Each structure stands twice: as structure tokens, then as C-alpha cells.
Amino acid sequence: MKRIVTRIAATAAVVLMGTGAGLAQDTVKVGLVGEMSGPFAQFGEQFLGGLKAYQAINGTEAGGKTVEVIIKDVGGPNPDVAKRLAQELIVRDKVDVLTGFGFTPNAAAVAPIATEAKVPMVIMNAAAEGLTQASDYMVRVSFSLPSLVPPMAEWLVEQGHKKAYLIVGDYRPGHDVEKAFLEAFPAAGGEVVGNVRTPLMTVDFAPYMQKVKDTQPDAIFAFVNAGDVMASFLKAYREKGLDEDEIVMAGTGDITFEPSMPAVGDAAEGIVTSYNYSMMHDSELNKRFVEEFHKAAGADVDPSIMGVGGYDAMALIYAALEKTGGDTDGTALVEAMKGMEWESPRGPISIDPETRDIVQNIYLRKVEQVGDKFGNVEFETIEPSQQ
Template structure:
């Protein structure tokens, strides 16, 4: 289902995006296509990303030099098969200047097939697929989230620093799972660590008990996992129920405890993860963002809202430098590539492959909160293997 909102028939809140004293001409309209899931299992993630995006552009309205933002929203339903058709519509029917999406890496691959090298700027606000800014990189593709490599790679050194020499690794057998375990293994083994067992489970199976029993029998120094959502909730609770919490340290990519802590409860206490954001980050940009988001939407933001917000900041800063003119696509790309984004996660820039160069934080669950212990890797740049930019 397509949902199109233009300023012509917008609400008062949307009209605040243009605050110039004179009405902008049609040439000053900037079309922002949003390809996110608004139904299905990932609907909440899509809505969070969209809300963050719109908040940033609303806040930056006075810096857009009179340009008006027209939103074109399309529900990907997190279905890769829909991606080429919707992407083609963004190009040919709507002639979007920017296309924001998606959440799902499979959808990202379908979008890239259509949008790569075209006269629109694609900004990925979540999907971490390495290929997007690796072998399939393109000057017009940017990411404001993370590559799958970034959150997991620093945990290898963290484990070594803690004296964990032998680690058991487990995830689902799909792109994000494989790439996350590989990233951890890369840094961990480079420092002399040993992966005693690497398990890739069928996705989306949550039959964890046999593997947790195997962990107990193997007795590694620690366990590293990538699970998210419902799988993360169940793994952490099963791990605790089988008596391993407090005996064999549990480490993970940050999505293990992101948006899952309330459901995990006490079982998550002590779990350590690495990620590019934490709700409690004590920096002004995060504090002001969280307050503004809560005022606008009636609840506090998550990491998906942050990533959408930063996509909005990237658009706003680019338009500000170009006097609100989105007509020169090469100028859009060149300008965006040089930005420094003052994000709620901390400042970041874009790498040559247009991934965020960003801090990754070590977090520990304490009293139901992901408490930042330290920066695990400062200004970490994804290697972008295979990118020819």
C-alpha cells in the first residue's frame, strides 16, 4: 500500500517544514521517498525510522532555504520481492530526490539493483548487509546505520582484554548472523583467541536448549552471539534458565539487548554487548533528541529512530549547503559525502564507501539498562571489502 503525503494537503505540523516568508516554487520541492516496513513483523522499526527522519527535517526547516519537503511513503512489508517494483516507482513515477530505506537487508539488495548509479540518493537507515557498501557500493548510496561488521568486530578485542581465550559462537544462518560471527572471529583470532565451536542455526529457529547444553558441556571462557528481537529474548532467558548466567559470560552484538530488555528481565543482567548507540549516552545531542522525540510522539526513541533521524540530518545539512537546491545530483552526492553529522550517537562522518565512521560502545546490562562502560572502538571504519569507489 502506498501512502503519499505532500505539503499541498498536509497538516499544520507538516507545513512547518517550510518557514520561508515567500511560498517556494515547484522547483524548490524536494521529494523524499520512504521505503520502510509499515506492516508485518518489522512495522515498529519502520515507523521509528520514519518518525526520526521527519523530526530531523522538521527541526531543520529554517535551514532548508525555502525548500519544501514532499514525502512519498511506500510499505515494503519487509518483502524483498517488492523492492524492485517500489524502487522503480520512486524513480520513474515520483522522481524522488532521496530514497530512504530499508530495514531488511534482503530488501536493500532489491533496492540497490534498481537505484545503484541512478539520479537519486539512497540512504540506508538500518539494513547492515555488507554488500550494500562493499561490492555493490555506489556514489549515490549512503548508510546512516551500521555495517554488519561494525558492531561485532570490536567485541573480539574486548573478549581478549577480559582474558577470554576460548569462545563459543552461535547465531542464525543468514546474512547478518554469518557476517556478525565472522567479524567477531576476525578480531578475536587475530589477537590469539580460539573459536572452540561456531554454530549457525536455521533461521528463525529458537530451539536453543540443545546448543546451550552443548555450551555447558564445552565450558568455554565466554559465549558470543548474534540474535535480535524475539530470538534474542528467548536465548537470553533460556541461557539464564539453564544456569549459565554468572558462570559463562555472555557477549553479543548490541541487538541482543536492544529493545529486548524489558522482556528479558533479570535474565539479561550482566550481558555485555557492543553497539553504536545506547539510550543513556551522556552527550547533549542525545539528550535533546530524546526529549524532542518524546514531545513529538509521546514515547522515547530507540536506535531505529536515531538512524532515521540521522538520515534526516544528512538531507537537511546537504540542502542547507546547496541553498535548498536538489537539482544537481552530483552536488548532492559530493556535499553529503563530506558531512559531519552531530548525531545522538556522537559525531560521525562518512567513509569512502559512505558507511558511518563511528564510535562503537561497550555496554553492560545493569538494573535493566544498557549502561555504557567505555568506547570499545573509536571512529571505527568498515573495511568496505570489494568497494571500487
């Protein structure tokens, strides 16, 4: 696999490097481990779009120092590669903060390295339950997948869809979702009539959809990865005629990933999901974020929760640097991050000081056509006090 290494820096940082003026003293280095190539390249595209949108709005300095981002391509769920890249970033590039991490296995593999080096790890996406327990230096600005499940389980039952078939990707986050739904759906008054784990990167969902069709539940609840996987999943749902059988499709927001919506078209229409962000979120900050994201990533690339993860990772790093006065000591930065509160394009968020995990709203969304594109339109908000 070819590894891509890219550096993003403000013009001021380039001048500083060009004149040889105190790079180590005046620059904070952030190492991003992301999926920049292969079937999950959209993840890295989202991280970069969000990161650049934040810097476009807020500049490239924090705590009196220029923030330089060094990007390394992990390609996909590759824990061994993630470990090697993190070690390179810490030992050779001498980064002050690690970030990125689209997949839980990658983040978990790097956690011991961050702990040993005392380098903060700000998670942009990896969403397994309790992930931040893997290192005292890990802080998460994405979400925990199991938290998304109860609101949707309850909504399905309230709508009269009391028999559900469960489909999840076969890795730790999928197992977390499976466990949460097997608990939450019966507790809400529903019955799980079948469930299956699918290979992480499969794009052949026809056999699974045929099994669902034969079972005839009221609804499917699904978690599969975004990108090409999600697009193939929804196409198989339509091609097998499950919508014609009035089998409702619902799940976590991964199955209606905004950047993949053009490839899916109206196959996503009407699907209901629970998630922590939609590009349709109604706030002035989100409108500005979407505008800057499109400038950074391209007008045809829409932001998703991963794009917001890129934005909020930088927001947290900047705020911590301001709080420490530019001190890049890892322990000091993590302490500064604990309890931090700010306004995100997704709404108000904060970092729990005990778990170092994010506290945020959950939104129920329905895919509708808005203008010339399909998007996730929020119709209900579940605040942290209701979760």
C-alpha cells in the same frame, strides 16, 4: 501483505498542496522503504520516531524547500517487494531521495534501481560489510557490523573469557560477523570452540542453547536480529541456565535492542555489547533527541540505533540540500554528502568521501538497571583512530 502508505508533511506543505502552489518546485520528496508491519515492525517505528524527532528539532524545510516523506511498508527481509516499492517511489511518486532499509538484502536489491535512476539511497540500518559498494548513489548512516567485532573480542580475552561459542543469524550480515569473530578472537588470544548459524526469523533458541551448555565455553558471542528474535534469544539463555553456569553473554548491540528490553526484563542484565549508540549516551543533543523521540513514538518506546539512523538520515539529507541550495539532482546530492561531518545523538560522525560509509565511535556497553528500566550503559569508547 497489506501495504501501508503514509505521508508526513509540515503544515506549510499541506497548505502549498492545498493551494496548488508549485509542489514539484517547492517540495523535496523522500521515499522511505521500511518495516512497518509484521515481526520487524519495531524497525519502522524506530525509523519514524527518529525522523520525526529530527524534524521536531530542525523543522521541515531544507535548501529553501519543504521536505515531504512518503513511507512504504516492505514488511521484513523481502528483496523483491523492496525493489517494487522503490520503483513505485521513483516512477510514480517521483521521489528525490530513497531512505530506510532495515535489512541488507532489501538495500542490495534496490541498489541497481537507484544507480539507474541516479537517485541517492541513504541507508538507515542495513549493516553488511561494504554495502555502499553496491551503488555509487548509496550513502550509509548506520554502521558496518564487522567493525563492532574486534573491540568485543579483545575485551572478552582481557576479561579471561578465552573460549567462546559463536551464534549468528544465517544471512549476509550474520556471515560477516561470523568471519570477523573467527579472525578477531583467535588474534586476541582466544579460541572459538563452536559456532552455529540460526534461521533469520527463528524464535526457538532452546536447541542452540543446549548445545552451548553441553560445550561449556567461557562466553557466547552473538549476533541475532533485534525485536522478537532477540527477546526469545535472551530468554532461552536464561531458561537453559547458561548464566548459572557462568557462561558470559556478549555480542553486537542487536541482542540488547532498547525497544525490546521491556519484553526481556532482567534477562538482559549484565550482558555486554559493542555498538554505536545507547539511549543512555551522555550528551545534551542525545537528551533532546530522546525527549523528542518519546513525543513522536510514545513514552513507552525507547530509541535505538535505528531511531538514530532515522534522525541522521534526515540530518544528512537536509545538510546536502542546504549545500546544493535545494538542487535535487541525484549526483549533486551525493557529492554534497561526501565528507559531511555533524554532531549526532550518538556523538561526532562523518561520511567517508571515498566509501560513502559512516565514520563513528564504537561503544562498549553493559546492561544495567537505571531508574525503573534496564539500559545499555557505555563504559568504554573506541574512536575511529583506534579502530
